[in-house]
Ligand SMILES: NS(=O)(=O)c1ccc2o/c(=N\O)[nH]c2c1
């Protein structure tokens with residue numbers, strides 16, 4: 687209806703000019719040739735229980751699928767990680783067109799969207815809120831999305847989105863297997879130390895960015911763009927698009943690769 691303003695370059699928020707002491711910020715461009723192969727990197731081990739899925743909601747930045755993280759039911763370990771990490775939620779970032787939308791880039795290549803599976807260190811901390819402040823607190827798996835064939839696993843998620851169009855809307859969502867969103871090859875990844883890409887931007891993330899992307903259909907991605915940044919009460923509605931942060935300086939960090 688006319689009430690909805692067409693999508694526009696919506697600055698998600700005014701970027702703080704400098705994050706105090708922030709020289710490990712994310713996202714970054716991954717320069718493939720500058721990545722250093724590290725043979726000590728182990729294969730990633732994840733085990734997720736689809737029954738622990740709780741809800742899907744629109745938080746005004748993205749939509750989140752949240753899991754019960756009060757027990758060690760959804761675990762990530764191995765890879766660059768010394769400890770075991772618990773999945774708490776996953777969410778996406780995307781553009782207003784298929785030409786951009788991802789947060790990380792590979793040799794400056796932008797993807798139309800990026801999936802983040804967010805885990806916190808349950809060996810050392812008892813809550814996400816605690817871990818988010820600590821250097822080894824979080825592990826986020828980043829997976830690029832490309833437009834191609836329809837992703838069957840994603841469709842259940844896409845079908846739930848119209849129910850959470852507005853900011854702060856929530857629907858119960860149970861039985862969703864996050865593993866259905868992983869690419870077939872999770873042994874090839876890049877890893878580096880960085881930050882959250884939305885406030886509080888804390889430098890507590892071991893990033894694990896998958897080399898292999900997943901494919902979703904044009905129509906599935908179009909439903910992401912039907913979400914709104916704004917709550918139902920607001921006069922002017924803004925379509926939820928371009929909810930990505932721009933690439934940040936590497937500041938001397940090394941990106942390691944698990945593959946040659
Ligand atoms: N986009 S991101 O870096 O994966 C990410 C993950 C979990 C987060 O929690 C946040 N505030 O509580 N911001 C945030 C960003």
Ligand SMILES: [Zn+2]
Nearest residue numbers: 777779802883
């Ligand atoms: Zn994210």
